[in-house]
Amino acid sequence: MALSSNEKRALWRRQCREALATHIFERLGLTVAPGRVRLQPSMADGYAWSVSKSQEHLLKSNLSDGTVGSYKKICDALGRSIEAVSPQTLREHDARSGKGISDECPNSKEPPKLFQTASGSGSFTATIQRLEDENQELVVELERAQAYSEKLLEERREWEAKCRGISEELDDSKSVVKQLENDLSHAYMGIAEAMKTLKGLQLPEKSTHEHETTLVKTAFMCEASG
Numbered sequence: 001m002a003l004s005s006n007e008k009r010a011l012w013r014r015q016c017r018e019a020l021a022t023h024i025f026e027r028l029g030l031t032v033a034p035g036r037v038r039l040q041p042s043m044a045d046g047y048a049w050s051v052s053k054s055q056e057h058l059l060k061s062n063l064s065d066g067t068v069g070s071y072k073k074i075c076d077a078l079g080r081s082i083e084a085v086s087p088q089t090l091r092e093h094d095a096r097s098g099k100g101i102s103d104e105c106p107n108s109k110e111p112p113k114l115f116q117t118a119s120g121s122g123s124f125t126a127t128i129q130r131l132e133d134e135n136q137e138l139v140v141e142l143e144r145a146q147a148y149s150e151k152l153l154e155e156r157r158e159w160e161a162k163c164r165g166i167s168e169e170l171d172d173s174k175s176v177v178k179q180l181e182n183d184l185s186h187a188y189m190g191i192a193e194a195m196k197t198l199k200g201l202q203l204p205e206k207s208t209h210e211h212e213t214t215l216v217k218t219a220f221m222c223e224a225s226g
Helices: 005-028 053-059 068-077 087-096 124-201 205-225
Strands: 048-051 082-085
Touching: 005 068, 005 082, 048 053, 048 087, 053 068, 053 082, 082 087, 087 124
Parallel strands: none
Antiparallel strands: 048 082
């Protein structure tokens, strides 16, 4: 005999509660009666639900208001995208994920411990947290590398500016040296020309003596004739 829709719904609700209770015990070592399992537990219940964004809608309503389809989806998602964690773990995860933190969350500077099940094995929430932490570390490293790269680039620009300045000064110095060499060459040429002219104006020593002798003889002759 086929079950009525209400009977099927009640059957799946019971199976869902049992699956949730079993999951809570396996993850946290906490015993909760299937009839007392809630999708929106309080802090006093000792457990909370870590759920992926794609499955958040499954936990929006109470179990008593669910449908056969929602019960099936919850059972299928347990341990994969829906997971029982401690309230403290959920607060730490939400705080580190940027979802905010309640007033009850202590202002601790210690990093949250790795999320674990009661048996000590890692959970998918732990994997998510680890990946988020690694991603944050990569972001920090990337920012540090970018800052260092910008610093090196700035230093390179400064050195290039200095090199350009030195090169310009060297070019100016070469121009000055070349001009001085030209001026000195012209000066040498002028001195050489002047010395040549001066030598041309000087009489040979012998010619000077003969000229003086001629002048003396001419003077005597003038006196004698007088």
